[in-house]
Each structure stands twice: as C-alpha cells, then as structure tokens.
Amino acid sequence: MDIRLSSAKGRWVIMATVLGSSMALLDSTVVNVALPHIGDSLNADLADLQWTVNAYMLTLAGLILLGGALGDRYGRRKIFVIGVVWFAVCSLLCGIAPDIQVLIIARALQGVGGALLVPGSLAIIQSSFHPDDRAKAVGLWSGLGGVGAAIGPFVGGWLVDSAGWRWVFFLNLPLAALTLPVALRHVPESRDPAAHGRFDVLGAALGAVALALVTYALIAEAIWAAIAGVLAGVVFVLVERRRADPMLPLSIFKSRQFTAVNCVTLCVYAAIGGFFFLFPLQLQVVVGYSALRAGTALLPTTILLLLLSARSGALGQKIGPRIPLTVGPLLSAAGLLLMLRVGPGASYFADVLPALLLMGLGLVSLVAPLTATVLASVDTARAGLASGVNNAAARAAGLIAVAALPLLAGMGPQAYHSATQFNAAFHRAMLWCAGVFVLGSALAWATVRTPGKPAEQPECKINCGFSAPPLEAQKADAPLSERPATAP
Known part of the structure; x- marks a missing residue:
C-alpha cells in the first residue's frame, strides 16, 4: 500500500x-x-x-x-x-x-x-x-x-x-x-502472501498453561501447581525445539546479547509490574487517596517517559546500552527505596513525588536502550521476532511478579482492608522490587555489551506503557515463522 x-x-x-x-x-x-x-x-x-x-x-x-x-x-x-x-x-x-x-x-x-x-x-x-x-x-x-x-x-x-x-x-x-x-x-486489508496457515497452537497453549500453573502456585501456595507448571514449561521447550514452524524458535537464543537483554527485561519488568500493582492500593488503602487522586499521582512518571524516551534512545546509541541498562535500574531501585516514606499522612510533594520522579528517570534511562539493544542483537530479518519475544517476556515477568510479591511480602487475603497490615507489607514488597532492579542492573553490567553493529533505533520511540516494551514492526522479507506479533 x-x-x-x-x-x-x-x-x-x-x-x-x-x-x-x-x-x-x-x-x-x-x-x-x-x-x-x-x-x-x-x-x-x-x-x-x-x-x-x-x-x-x-x-x-x-x-x-x-x-x-x-x-x-x-x-x-x-x-x-x-x-x-x-x-x-x-x-x-x-x-x-x-x-x-x-x-x-x-x-x-x-x-x-x-x-x-x-x-x-x-x-x-x-x-x-x-x-x-x-x-x-x-x-x-x-x-x-x-x-x-x-x-x-x-x-x-x-x-x-x-x-x-x-x-x-x-x-x-x-x-x-x-x-x-x-x-x-x-x-x-493486507496479508502476507507467503503465509501458509500453519499455526503453533500447541506451543501457545503449553506456554499459557505453564504460566497459569506457576501463577496459581504462587497465589494459592500450591506446590503441585508449581511442579506441574515447570513440567509444562519443559514440554513447551521440547515441542518448540521439534516443530518446523514454532511460535518461539529457540535458535534466536543463540545470540548471547539477546539472551542477556531478555534476562534484564525479566528483572526490570517484574519490578515494574509489581510496583504498579501495589502502589495504587497503597495510596488508597494507607494514605487515604481517592481513586482520582491516586491515578493523578502517577502522571509524573508517565510524562517523563513521554517527553524523554526519544532522547534516551539517542543517548543509548551514542554511548552504548551497557551504561543505560546498568544505571537505569539503579535509579529506579533508589526511587522504590524512597517509597518507604510513603505511609499514613504522607505528603505528595515531599514523599510521593520525589520517589516517582526518581523511578521515572530510571525507566526513561532503560526502556528505549533496552528495545534498541534487543533489535540490534539479532539479524534484521528477525527483528520482529526478537521484539515480540522481548515483549512477551516482559508481560510474563509482570504476571509472575503480581502473583509472587504478596506472598513474598507476607500479605494476607484481607491485607488491603487494613491500612496497618498493608503498609508494612507494601514496604517489604518495595524492598523486594528494589532488589530485583539491582539484580537487573548487575546482569546488565556483567552481560550486556555494545553491539558490533549500530543499534537499530526502534521507530516506536515513545513508550508510556508499563506492562511491556514497545514492539517493533516485522520485516517484509522475514520468514513467517520469524514474523510474529507487531504492535505497540
């Protein structure tokens, strides 16, 4: 067209x-x-x-x-x-x-x-x-x-x-x-004339079942579900390895840089997902905000991403991804440690806003370079696949974090009805999230290197969603099995 x-x-x-x-x-x-x-x-x-x-x-x-x-x-x-x-x-x-x-x-x-x-x-x-x-x-x-x-x-x-x-x-x-x-x-209307119509429904089902079982195991504290989830994950890997047109070609993980960046993605988006699940609850249950005020409180972080993501991507191209992917999670971890000041009677401008701004600066530092590094770590024809896998990994990380954090922080089933109980558990959860950010930073410093070719700058330079990185468009000449999802 x-x-x-x-x-x-x-x-x-x-x-x-x-x-x-x-x-x-x-x-x-x-x-x-x-x-x-x-x-x-x-x-x-x-x-x-x-x-x-x-x-x-x-x-x-x-x-x-x-x-x-x-x-x-x-x-x-x-x-x-x-x-x-x-x-x-x-x-x-x-x-x-x-x-x-x-x-x-x-x-x-x-x-x-x-x-x-x-x-x-x-x-x-x-x-x-x-x-x-x-x-x-x-x-x-x-x-x-x-x-x-x-x-x-x-x-x-x-x-x-x-x-x-x-x-x-x-x-x-x-x-x-x-x-x-x-x-x-x-x-x-548009379609791929080379598409043959064979879809990896089994792989998609196994992946979803594995995630569902692990999620259930964490929420319900069911050991049998954890074991079943791990087994379903193993079967998923075996199926994807043997299929001619897998949903997730495992050969893409032969790139050490791609594998490393996805490990960093798992860490940072687990911390992000856990925080954005619990923070609105903290503001309403403990601090006493209305839903409107709690929603408005989050605007500074989103606006920072909206205004500065493109500049962060350009800086990442100049200095390489290792420093932004190391410093960004550390800034976000520091922001989460400031969240320990958010409790009963907290002041928005003295307690909430500084923590959100520091965390937002960390997210600005890491989101665009992370996406660009994912694209640069594979051949151009596999850019759509690489971006889709990275996006799915981020969503899965958030999914597991929402399931695991209340368990790790000791939140009971009715904790959100008690300001005292929820406040104490929220502070423990922020320590966990900050620790996961630090782990992501350490992984980035130890494993991420400046690509041998210039990092592809994704056309989608502005990312204000917190659930996953932006997806990159598929390449017209890529094989169908390497052209999965392309989206925001």
Whole structure:
C-alpha cells in the first residue's frame, strides 16, 4: 500500500489504529486504580484482585505471538476488527460481572481479544503507508498512544470516583464504536502472501498453561501447581525445539546479547509490574487517596517517559546500552527505596513525588536502550521476532511478579482492608522490587555489551506503557515463522 500520511485516508488509518490500541493500553493503566473498589464491591480478597489483573495478562502474554501470525495469514484488518469486537464484548462482560469469579473469567477472555487486537495496530500502519511516510506515521501513532497512556490513570480514577468501577470497563465500548466503522471503511486489508496457515497452537497453549500453573502456585501456595507448571514449561521447550514452524524458535537464543537483554527485561519488568500493582492500593488503602487522586499521582512518571524516551534512545546509541541498562535500574531501585516514606499522612510533594520522579528517570534511562539493544542483537530479518519475544517476556515477568510479591511480602487475603497490615507489607514488597532492579542492573553490567553493529533505533520511540516494551514492526522479507506479533 502507498497511502500518504497527509491524505484524508491516511488520517483515518491513524485514527483507527490509535483508538484500537488505546483500548488495550487504557485497560492496562486504569484497572489497577479501580482494584480497591472492585474488592469492596464484589467482596473479593487479595488473591481475587491478583487474578483480576493476571487473568488478562496471562492470555495476552500467552497468545500475543500467535495473534500477529493470524493477521499475516487471514488479513490484518480482519483480525484487528475481530479483536476490537471481542475486546468490547468482554469489556461489557467485565462491567456487568455479578461476582468476582465472572469478572476474572471475563478478564481472561478480554486478554484473548487483546492478543488479536494489539499486534494488528502497528502492522496495519507498516503495511498501509508509503515507505517515505511510515516512520512519521509510527511516530504519530506512538505519540498519540503516549498521550492516551498519560491520561489513562487520571480518567480511570475520575470514572471510579464519579460513576463507579464498572465504567472502567464500559469506557472501551464507545472507543470500539468509534474504531469499527473507521476501520471497516478506511483501513485497507493486507496479508502476507507467503503465509501458509500453519499455526503453533500447541506451543501457545503449553506456554499459557505453564504460566497459569506457576501463577496459581504462587497465589494459592500450591506446590503441585508449581511442579506441574515447570513440567509444562519443559514440554513447551521440547515441542518448540521439534516443530518446523514454532511460535518461539529457540535458535534466536543463540545470540548471547539477546539472551542477556531478555534476562534484564525479566528483572526490570517484574519490578515494574509489581510496583504498579501495589502502589495504587497503597495510596488508597494507607494514605487515604481517592481513586482520582491516586491515578493523578502517577502522571509524573508517565510524562517523563513521554517527553524523554526519544532522547534516551539517542543517548543509548551514542554511548552504548551497557551504561543505560546498568544505571537505569539503579535509579529506579533508589526511587522504590524512597517509597518507604510513603505511609499514613504522607505528603505528595515531599514523599510521593520525589520517589516517582526518581523511578521515572530510571525507566526513561532503560526502556528505549533496552528495545534498541534487543533489535540490534539479532539479524534484521528477525527483528520482529526478537521484539515480540522481548515483549512477551516482559508481560510474563509482570504476571509472575503480581502473583509472587504478596506472598513474598507476607500479605494476607484481607491485607488491603487494613491500612496497618498493608503498609508494612507494601514496604517489604518495595524492598523486594528494589532488589530485583539491582539484580537487573548487575546482569546488565556483567552481560550486556555494545553491539558490533549500530543499534537499530526502534521507530516506536515513545513508550508510556508499563506492562511491556514497545514492539517493533516485522520485516517484509522475514520468514513467517520469524514474523510474529507487531504492535505497540
């Protein structure tokens, strides 16, 4: 396709992809703010709130690589539209859920919709626009998505306080109603003519089952589930090694740099995921913030990422990735140690804001160089695969962190109903998160090296989501088995 960005059709395509990706992006930022209200409304304990977050992350992380391949084979617009409809229907189910069990099931189904929706957004831009306009189109899409991420917690808090927590999910319905007619009328269909239609459904299922069992083991403290999860992971590796077209070609890990950066990714995004799960609860349960105030409190960190990620990426290109990936986690760890001052009667400007700014500077330092280093650690034809694996690894790390942190910090099932108990457990959890950041820093210093070739700067330079790094677009000449998910 050769659509020009300056044309009316080009603007419609940008509108459809931004609105579609914003559904999943907003969902990852607004739900955490609503958790205390969900728990009170549905009489849920802490484990239920963990599953409210993790059910969505589980299916999204397990199926996102498969979602991109479906778009290549059956049509990117078609899978994108199906994802929008699926996501909207499941959002409605979340909003009308009569109890916590139904909400958790609806959230898992919502993640399936996200796995169909998320990969298609950037892939549509890459396949639709004239080559001269693609970088600008991706930059515009990324910037608008960053603005959406910045206002997400604020909007979520306002909805919870004014209309109730159910509107956090109902918010997706008007977004879908705007996206669908625009996508159907103005977005051109595209697919990969070389796609053969063989999908690694078994691999995707085994990966999701392994993650689910390990998550259950951590939340329910079930040893049998931990053993079963490890066994499912072993079977997943064996299956992927033997399949002709695996979802995850294990040969990509022959690159030591790629393996090293993904180990760093696991550490830093585990700490990030755990923090952003517990921090809104701390502000509301312990400090006494409203949902709106808690959501607004997070804005400085997001704005720092929005404004400075591109400059951080440029600096990483000049000095190499080792220093940013070492210093960034240390800054974030220091920010989390400052979080120990956030407790009853805490001042936002004296206690909360300095910690958020320091952590935000750490995230700014590491996110863009991490993405660029992942892309530079493999051949150009495998950039889409490398980015997809790194994105999935980050989501899985956040998933495990949300499951493990309450256990490690000694949070009981009803801890979030007691300000004293939750405050003490939150401080222990911040120490764990800071330690994981330091581990990531040590790994980066010991294993990451400046690539022999210039690091590819990802077109998606602005990343304001906290669940995973941005995905990079697939390369047109890459084999199908090496062209999984491409998305924000």
